[in-house]
Amino acid sequence: MSLWKWNDVELEIDMEDVEFLERYENAFSNLELKESELQKTGKKSEIARGYCEMFYCLFNEIFGQGTGEKLLGEKMNIRVCEECYDSFIAACQKCVTDANKRQNAMINKFRPNRAQRRAAGKK
Structure with missing residues (x-):
């Protein structure tokens, strides 16, 4: 578990919690589905709004209603959405890496080293 902070909002990320x-x-x-439905042509403002709404919905679905607005503000901005998303993904990746290190360390306590495996095989 780790705490992720963005725009004075602290949220818990736990990639080991079911x-x-x-x-x-x-x-x-849902993000993948919305992205496939996203309007690709037309007014730039409409495309940008739809793009930003994807991120608001993503954070609302993960952390609860209203989180998108707390993180990204009420004014939709593509740069802010992308920077926040990038920071979130980096925090998730760090959480996964830390969990993998912890799990590997635990498993390695019970796994014999190469010399011990060879010695056991020669008997």
């Missing part, structure tokens, strides 16, 4: 992972996976499935 409920968090379910919300995370569902939110990203």
Whole structure:
């Protein structure tokens, strides 16, 4: 578990918690669907609004209603959305890396080293 801070909002990211992972996976499935439906031609303002709304929805689905507005503000801005998303993904990746290191350290305590495996094989 780690705390992620953005725009004076602190949120808990726990990539080992099943409920968090379910919300995370569902939110990203919905994001993928919304991205495929996103208008690609037309007024730039309409495209930008739809693009930003994807990020607001993503954070609302993961952390609860209103979180998108707290993180990104009420004024939609592509740069702010992308920077916030990038920071969030980096925090998630760090959480996964830390969890993997912890799990590997635990597993390695019970795994013999190469010399011990060779010695056991020669008997």
